[in-house]
Amino acid sequence: DAGVIQSPRHEVTEMGQEVTLRCKPISGHNSLFWYRQTMMRGLELLIYFNNNVPIDDSGMPEDRFSAKMPNASFSTLKIQPSEPRDSAVYFCASTDRVWGYEQYFGPGTRLTVT
Amino acid sequence: AQKVTQAQTEISVVEKEDVTLDCVYETRDTTYYLFWYKQPPSGELVFLIRRNSFDEQNEISGRYSWNFQKSTSSFNFTITASQVVDSAVYFCALSGWDDKIIFGKGTRLHILP
Numbered sequence: 001d002a003g004v005i006q007s008p009r010h011e012v013t014e015m016g017q018e019v020t021l022r023c024k025p026i027s028g029h030n031s032l033f034w035y036r037q038t039m040m041r042g043l044e045l046l047i048y049f050n051n052n053v054p055i056d057d058s059g060m061p062e063d064r065f066s067a068k069m070p071n072a073s074f075s076t077l078k079i080q081p082s083e084p085r086d087s088a089v090y091f092c093a094s095t096d097r098v099w100g101y102e103q104y105f106g107p108g109t110r111l112t113v114t
Numbered sequence: 115a116q117k118v119t120q121a122q123t124e125i126s127v128v129e130k131e132d133v134t135l136d137c138v139y140e141t142r143d144t145t146y147y148l149f150w151y152k153q154p155p156s157g158e159l160v161f162l163i164r165r166n167s168f169d170e171q172n173e174i175s176g177r178y179s180w181n182f183q184k185s186t187s188s189f190n191f192t193i194t195a196s197q198v199v200d201s202a203v204y205f206c207a208l209s210g211w212d213d214k215i216i217f218g219k220g221t222r223l224h225i226l227p
Contacts (some may be wrong), residue, residue: 031213043205045219050213091159101147101209105159 002026002104006092012112020081021109023109024073025094033103034067034077035091043091049075050097116141117210118218126224127196135221137206142197143167148182148189148217149207159205165189193223201225 005024015020025032033048047057048067057067064083069075078084089110093103117140127133139148150162161183165182173180178195193200203220 033213033215042219045214048213056212056214059189089157093159095213099211101213101215102161102164103215104161105151107158110157 004092004094004104006090006106006109007106008106008109009032010110010112012114013082015083016081017113018078019082019086019111019113021077021090021092021111023077023106025075025092026096026104027050029096029099029104030072031095031103032069032075033093034075035093035105036088037091038088043072046058046077057066062072069089082111084113087111087113116143116208116210116216117150118206118216120204120218120221122204123219124222124224126226128226129198130195131191132194133196133223135193135204135206135223137189137191137218138187139187139206139208141208141210142169143210145211147209149187150180150191151205151207151217152202152204154202159178169219196225198225198227 003009005086006024021059034046036044038044044059046059048055054070065079067077089108091105092107095103119138134207146167148165152160152162163180170182179192181190201224203222206218207215209215
């Protein structure tokens with residue numbers, strides 16, 4: 001089975017531009033999570049979905065960040081407008097609550113905002 | 115509130131030595147899960163183990179072993195006969211009644227040849 005797929009793997013953009021990160025969870029998993037990892041703050045949960053519905057977005061840093069999950073096999077995280085402090089690695093993870101809660105992570109998207 | 119503390123920020127050991135990574139957690143939930151993840155230099159996060167709060171049996175998987183003690187709220191991870199390939203950042207994590215996983219800050223492990 002394919003794991004969690006994220007695209008792009010690397011993104012370099014200029015401040016003020018819109019950035020869209022994409023995630024395809026493992027087929028059959030019903031929960032999806034977006035994380036941000038930085039040296040200063042470690043791994044932070046931004047938002048998570050259960051059955052395509054956003055459950056907790058308290059980790060979304062500000063209104064510039066938004067996330068959607070239009071169907072069970074696709075989610076996006078959008079930053080508009082981007083700022084240099086958004087530079088980080090963004091991970092998507094999915095899990096199947098029935099089988100035990102461990103999350104399986106995608107390879108991450110390394111975002112650099114100049 | 116839930117919390118995971120990994121007091122060891124960075125550890126260096128010589129290859130073939132045993133090393134234990136400490137993890138202490140806090141939660142008010144009676145049912146919870148504990149996890150360890152590995153993040154090698156390539157950057158991906160790899161799931162290693164899950165333990166639920168009702169199962170205090172220690173677990174061994176090859177050179178890896180985990181010691182879960184509810185009395186001390188600890189879930190420590192030992193690597194026996196360490197190898198250079200074990201060099202990575204290791205995260206301990208906790209999940210309660212909801213799906214959210216709270217990660218510790220991680221321990222960076224260097225295995226020196």
